[in-house]
Amino acid sequence: MDVIVTEVFSRWYIHLYEQIGPQIHAPAPDQLFQTVGQIATVLYEHSPPIVRTYYTILNSIPVQTDIIPVALAMLILYALFAVIVVTLRGLFRLIYGFIRLSIIISLLAVLACIVMQYSTAKARGPFDQYFYSSAGTLSRTTHHHYS
CATH class of the missing domain: 1.20.5 (Single alpha-helices involved in coiled-coils or other helix-helix interfaces)
Incomplete structure (x- = not known):
């Protein structure tokens, strides 16, 4: 499920970056995705076990396309x-x-x-x-x- 969400947000950000990114000095998409991935990894590693349990349960739910x-x-x-x-x-x-x-x-x-x-x-x-x-x-x- 998080793969679909990240794909949608990445497409949205890439489109937004191509339209107005250079005008507002936004970070490049690959730089932003790398930073967000590192933050998500740190948050997951330092989260309580109950949060990790619910995260794995939510990720195991099949996603309907x-x-x-x-x-x-x-x-x-x-x-x-x-x-x-x-x-x-x-x-x-x-x-x-x-x-x-x-x-x-x-x-x-x-x-x-x-x-x-x-x-x-x-x-x-x-x-x-x-x-x-x-x-x-x-x-x-x-x-x-x-x-």
């Missing part, structure tokens, strides 16, 4: 990922919206109860008469005589 099945597989995996993410976000928004609506309704109910308590000191309106008109409720202002 046909890009169409790889692109289709990536597209299908992305579609599955998008469906899962949309589902989870939808569930989160549903639960969050329910909790937020419940909090808003609870705060409005508490505010209404507080306003009703302070409005009982003033004249009773038709809204208050609805709550205090039944015979079974105990109220400070209505007097029920049971005999």
Whole structure:
């Protein structure tokens, strides 16, 4: 796999070097490839054993040269990922919206109860008469005589 990657990058750099390399004083391709190869060798030799193990595992994976099945597989995996993410976000928004609506309704109910308590000191309106008109409720202002 790294052979294909290095081949692609080397072609890319050679093309770039031929186009604008002398103008920006870029190093020659063979000089750059030799330096990068030495750096990669030093990094591999001084890397921890677990990195070397994963590197050999990744290098043993066969590389498909046909890009169409790889692109289709990536597209299908992305579609599955998008469906899962949309589902989870939808569930989160549903639960969050329910909790937020419940909090808003609870705060409005508490505010209404507080306003009703302070409005009982003033004249009773038709809204208050609805709550205090039944015979079974105990109220400070209505007097029920049971005999």
